[in-house]
Amino acid sequence: MTTQGPAGRPRARHQPASAENDAEPGGPPEAGPRETAVPAAAAGQDAGAAAAAPPDDPQQLAAEIEQTREQLGETVEQLAAKADVKARAQDKASQLTERLKDQAGQARQQAATAAAKISKATPEPVRRAAAQAAGTARQRRMMLAAAIGAGVLAWTVIARWRRR
Numbered sequence: 001m002t003t004q005g006p007a008g009r010p011r012a013r014h015q016p017a018s019a020e021n022d023a024e025p026g027g028p029p030e031a032g033p034r035e036t037a038v039p040a041a042a043a044g045q046d047a048g049a050a051a052a053a054p055p056d057d058p059q060q061l062a063a064e065i066e067q068t069r070e071q072l073g074e075t076v077e078q079l080a081a082k083a084d085v086k087a088r089a090q091d092k093a094s095q096l097t098e099r100l101k102d103q104a105g106q107a108r109q110q111a112a113t114a115a116a117k118i119s120k121a122t123p124e125p126v127r128r129a130a131a132q133a134a135g136t137a138r139q140r141r142m143m144l145a146a147a148i149g150a151g152v153l154a155w156t157v158i159a160r161w162r163r164r
Helices: 040-052 058-083 085-121 124-139 141-163
Strands: none
Touching: 058 085, 124 141
16 A cells, blocks of 8 residues: 555545555556545435434334423423522532531541540649539539629720720
């Protein structure tokens, strides 16, 4: 097989090699089947004509109509979903909420792990004192809340008195 066409020019790669192009000039063409290229436009027309022709069988026609209706319904649903901005925003918000909940859970686990490490490193007397202070604060919540409220009130009064 040669790499050049009949006029000595390089043959284009996309063209099929034919016996006529490979034969020596003036010699007899090789015997055998020859490849014939069908133009793309003609091939497209034949395929399009076959697809456009309605089927002769009424059941096949009904099935084709039903399939087309289903495809059209799916397309309409997809377009409606794209056009529904409120639903898309709510979906995005719910996805973000789920992601934040997951991150909060991970943060809680990390905090618990860190607290456990700190608890192990803290001396026993300090742990007992902290537990006792927490227990006392739980028992006397009202007194603690009243003391904090009194402190905030005192700070507000003093701040206003200084402005005068």
